[in-house]
Every structure is written in structure tokens, then in C-alpha cells.
Amino acid sequence: MLFLPQSQPSHLSSTTLAPPKHALPASYVSCTSHLRVSCSRREDDYHATLKALNSRGRTPRKSLGQHYMLDSSINEQLVGVAEVRQGDVVLEIGPGTGSLTNVLLTAGATVIGIEKDSHMATLVRDRFHGNERLLILQEDFTKCHIRAHVNSVLDASKSVAKGSFTAKVVSNLPFNISTDVVKQLLPMGDIFSDVVLLLQDEAASRFVDASLRTPEYRPINVFVNFYSVPEYKFKVLRNKFFPQPNVDGAVVKFKLKQSMDYPPVASPKSFFSMVNSAFSGKRKMLRKSLQHICAAHEIERALQNIGLPITARPTELTLDDFVRLHNLIARV
């Protein structure tokens, strides 16, 4: 049986805030019209409550990657890495119990939380009942129209504060959707300046540190470096989560590039199609895996032109090498 609190636990401190500078658009229903928000910055007692509730029947769902953060200093570090400032618009994927949401709101951000689990969406709405800087949408992030949601809030911010705003993403992600999230968000440098994610440690290393000439080097690394400058920030031990996962986590900051800073290819679509083909099959030599794009001797000539052996395999090419190869052989 689900046992959820109907209102904020009494042991949490509450503060009355000044009216928000950037109210959400009228088309969105905010939590209520009161202006009360919980502002517990030290240990997030809400989790202790949740834990107690869970022990009475509400078990976190593994299929939804529900591993809640127990240590609010980690949430504060996440918000620090993203350099969240008053007035920023922040997208949070999977607010869960709202422990990270709490720190984002306290930093002065307007937060859009996308939560798939209807019980958790209700719980987090109840927790921040009345905070007009919070919009909780009960949706599956991998299927929702994120650009429309964020632009709508950004436009409202601009019309109120007459500034030019970009948004950020800060999230303790369900580990099973990390690759989908990275693929969806990194090409959105026109709306997001930074994407800061708490990921599975192994995935974090794969996104940031996969070395050339190793099996870990995959098309996703070319993709990540095409659209962003990634940085591994810090490790988060597994005992910081409830329930404890079998793996450690790590925080990665992706600084997103604007389209004018993307590597010079005629079309990203044809570029990534070439990169994916290059890695398809059993890591064949490029002159074989790219045969459907052009003749083997042309690929060999292009590789020589770049300064690579004619027997080169995809794991030997940097992003820059792939760009040059594409520009030499692709027929867009």
C-alpha cells in the first residue's frame, strides 16, 4: 500500500518568500497560490521520513531507478557545479522526494521537474505546496516535449525580467535512462548552457574518459565531444543513496556548445550516420565498414590525407579525424 504524506512534515522548517521574479506562464498550474517552501539545507530530514514511510510498505521501484539521495551536501555540490544563480531556469529530471529540488529552489532557481512516477510527482508537489517557482510535470522524460516546456518558462522569464536567459539541467538521474538523456539534451545548446548529471560512475567515465584504441571508445564519445565539453567532477559513493545501488555514482558537467561552435560538417545527421556505420559490425577496418558510402580506394586516400594508416579502425579516430574523413568522403 502506498503511504504518502499529504503535506510537508512538521519538522521541516518553512520560510515565506518574496513573490518570485519569474512567475511561470499562466498555462501552467503551479502548486498553489501560497508562498511557502521548505528550506532545509542541512541533512534532508524528509528522507528520514520517506524511509520510515517506505519501511511501512512503499518500496522504491527498481525499474524507475529510484535511488534517493540521502546526503544534502551532495545536492549542494551538484548545484554548485552547475553554478545555479538566482533567476536561472533549471530542468530537473526525476525530482523524486524533492531533496535536490529543495536546494535548487533555495538557490533562487525556477525549477521544471519531470517525474514519471505519479506517486512521487504528488509527493513533491505536496512538499513544495505553494512555491510558484516550481512546475512539476508528471511525464516520462524520454517521451516528453522538453523544448516546448522549457521555452515556455524561458519566455515567461524574459517577459518579466527583460533579460536573455539560458537554462540549465541538474539531475540525479535514474541510471537506466542516462544514454537517452545525454542523446536528447546535448544537442540543445540553444536553450541549455550546462547539463550537470549524477550518473553511474562507470557510465560517467565512459562518457568522459573513453580512450582511443580501446573497446570502450564508441560513437557516443564522438557525439558527446561534438556537442559538448564534458568534465568528470566527483565520485558519489553508493552508501549515499537509499536504497543503496550496487554501483557508485559520479557527477559529470557537460558544457554545451552553441551550433556555431560545432565541428564544421555539412550535416550532423549524415556525419553521425557515417560514425555509426564506421563502428558497426565487428570493428572492421574503415575501408570495409564504410564501403556503402564510397569505394575502398577513396577511403584509403582520405585516411592517408588525414595522416592515418589505410588499415585504420574506428577506435583510432578522434572527433577531429572523423570530421575530416566525413568532409573528404561523404556525399551529403
Ligand SMILES: C[S@@+](CC[C@H](N)C(=O)[O-])C[C@H]1O[C@@H](n2cnc3c(N)ncnc32)[C@H](O)[C@@H]1O
Ligand atoms: C535516482 S532517483 C532521484 C530522485 C531525487 N532526485 C533524489 O536525488 O533523491 C530518480 C527519479 O527519477 C524518476 N524517473 C525514473 N524514470 C524517469 C523518466 N523516464 N522520466 C522522468 N522521471 C523518471 C524516478 O521515479 C525517481 O524519482
